[in-house]
Amino acid sequence: MNTSPADETTATPSWTVGDITVHRVDETPLPPATGPWLLPDATTDVVNQQDWLRPDFADHEGTLHLDSHSFAFTIGGVRVLVDTGIGNGKTRANPAWHDLRTDYLERLTAAGYAPDTLDLVILTHLHTDHVGWNTREVNGTWVPTFPTARYVTSRVEREFWAGYDMDEPREQMFRDSVIPVEEAGLLDTVDVPAEGAEIVPGLRLLSTPGHTPGHIAVRLTSEGETALITGDCIHHPVQFAHPSIGSCVDIDPEQSEASRRRLLGSLAGTGALVLGTHFPPPTAGHVVPHGDAFRLSPVPPAPQVAPH
Numbered sequence: 001m002n003t004s005p006a007d008e009t010t011a012t013p014s015w016t017v018g019d020i021t022v023h024r025v026d027e028t029p030l031p032p033a034t035g036p037w038l039l040p041d042a043t044t045d046v047v048n049q050q051d052w053l054r055p056d057f058a059d060h061e062g063t064l065h066l067d068s069h070s071f072a073f074t075i076g077g078v079r080v081l082v083d084t085g086i087g088n089g090k091t092r093a094n095p096a097w098h099d100l101r102t103d104y105l106e107r108l109t110a111a112g113y114a115p116d117t118l119d120l121v122i123l124t125h126l127h128t129d130h131v132g133w134n135t136r137e138v139n140g141t142w143v144p145t146f147p148t149a150r151y152v153t154s155r156v157e158r159e160f161w162a163g164y165d166m167d168e169p170r171e172q173m174f175r176d177s178v179i180p181v182e183e184a185g186l187l188d189t190v191d192v193p194a195e196g197a198e199i200v201p202g203l204r205l206l207s208t209p210g211h212t213p214g215h216i217a218v219r220l221t222s223e224g225e226t227a228l229i230t231g232d233c234i235h236h237p238v239q240f241a242h243p244s245i246g247s248c249v250d251i252d253p254e255q256s257e258a259s260r261r262r263l264l265g266s267l268a269g270t271g272a273l274v275l276g277t278h279f280p281p282p283t284a285g286h287v288v289p290h291g292d293a294f295r296l297s298p299v300p301p302a303p304q305v306a307p308h
Helices: 034-038 044-048 104-110 128-134 155-162 168-177 179-183 253-267
Strands: 014-017 020-029 067-075 078-082 120-122 135-138 141-144 150-154 187-190 197-200 203-207 216-222 225-229 273-275 284-290 293-298
Touching (some): 020 216, 128 168, 150 203, 155 187
Parallel strands (some): 120 150, 225 273
Antiparallel strands (some): 014 020, 020 067, 135 141
């Protein structure tokens, strides 16, 4: 069981994109064993060749740092949450995700986004550590955590899993974190063509398949500035330097690499802010050319005092 103390007087890490303030809502750091399991080709030698990864994104022994968090922001008056983490009190095969007890909802509320005030929840894909707070347990029943919100994911993503021969842990995840949202009539699936799909003016879903068939990234534009929330198209900044490094759970590794290379190439040198869904603090930065690939030039948050 993992715990983390809540402190509503603590500033919420945030970044400004035009007139949008993007808040990072922390759930939990992921244990050191996550890196070797998730990104097996990111060996100690590979990591240690990239000095810029230390000390924020990896330690001096070459162990990757990874986190679980969400991003919350308001755009055009629409209050948005991107991905919902692992969730509390859920039966999970991964010990690091099993029966968590974190203060995620308190942190979300402290950032100014109480669960019953959200309008839109974007799910980059339907993996366990991205849908967990879709629901919470009330009197022994899993109910939608964000009852006023429209939950959105890509149609390709939902249809893929509908036809997939799931093992029991994944079936359990759908039972407790996806199906209750569907049964409440809150889950919408959208087509995301190659050019993307605008959901709200200035908010576009981008097709980045490979990790899952319908995986999407999220692009924000405001007042000439741009930000990109990665989802799991990019798990860790080491993949900037080595886009060929994929995740052990990529459905289509070649397609995942192609999506990653295309995305990084489109962002390099543009000044766009990249916000990594699993990147540890400082979490965000700019893509800059580095050798024959890229690196992340960190942009630290400008914390704001949390509302009371």
